[in-house]
Amino acid sequence: DTEVTQTPKHLVMGMTNKKSLKCEQHMGHRAMYWYKQKAKKPPELMFVYSYEKLSINESVPSRFSPECPNSSLLNLHLHALQPEDSALYLCASSRSPGGEKLFFGSGTQLSVL
Amino acid sequence: DAKTTQPNSMESNEEEPVHLPCNHSTISGTDYIHWYRQLPSQGPEYVIHGLTSNVNNRMASLAIAEDRKSSTLILHRATLRDAAVYYCILRTYKYIFGTGTRLKVLA
Numbered sequence: 001d002t003e004v005t006q007t008p009k010h011l012v013m014g015m016t017n018k019k020s021l022k023c024e025q026h027m028g029h030r031a032m033y034w035y036k037q038k039a040k041k042p043p044e045l046m047f048v049y050s051y052e053k054l055s056i057n058e059s060v061p062s063r064f065s066p067e068c069p070n071s072s073l074l075n076l077h078l079h080a081l082q083p084e085d086s087a088l089y090l091c092a093s094s095r096s097p098g099g100e101k102l103f104f105g106s107g108t109q110l111s112v113l
Numbered sequence: 114d115a116k117t118t119q120p121n122s123m124e125s126n127e128e129e130p131v132h133l134p135c136n137h138s139t140i141s142g143t144d145y146i147h148w149y150r151q152l153p154s155q156g157p158e159y160v161i162h163g164l165t166s167n168v169n170n171r172m173a174s175l176a177i178a179e180d181r182k183s184s185t186l187i188l189h190r191a192t193l194r195d196a197a198v199y200y201c202i203l204r205t206y207k208y209i210f211g212t213g214t215r216l217k218v219l220a
Contacts, residue, residue, distance in 0.1 A: 004156075033208075042200060042210035043157065056207055090156050098206040102149070104156030 023091030
């Protein structure tokens with residue numbers, strides 16, 4: 001199993017809503033990543049988890065709150081988002097931090113109204 | 114963060130080789146050179162990586178300049194399925210994507 005599964009695939013939320021994005025992998029990878037991608041732009045790193053601990057936060061606003069409940073799961077909790085936060089949110093994993101290959105999910109397309 | 118520079122777009126004819134260049138003049142000795150590609154409506158997928166020597170795999174070849182300040186991804190026979198955005202990345206303890214090259218393959 002070399003898949004990273006992200007749910008939901010699409011999400012529409014209002015600015016006062018609270019929602020969560022979920023990412024799962026069963027490859028035994030110990031590093032997991034959140035990226036944000038605006039249309040026609042490259043992915044931008046948001047967070048890195050290393051052995052279930054947050055190791056990198058790229059100065060992301062606190063309305064994005066990551067969580068890594070165990071080595072297979074990564075969540076991104078969303079609260080009070082702005083319309084400019086609308087984007088494709090990509091999850092990735094690698095065998096170890098800075099490991100050889102990143103495996104990406106297909107992403108969650110988020111629209112904030 | 115170390116940066117990469119790539120052309121915004123390139124075109125190739127189907128069945129012909131494609132050479133995608135990348136400049137990374139600020140590379141340090143321990144930075145690996147990675148290439149990923151992103152097909153429409155998908156997450157990026159790994160293509161190839163290397164440190165100093167040229168590398169080959171079933172998808173592509175990676176040619177690395179002797180001074181490591183540039184590299185070239187080579188697709189030996191482009192197909193329509195290879196149309197994607199190709200990203201050259203310097204891997205340190207994190208992966209920072211450059212702007213990428215949008216490859217168009219003409220039938």
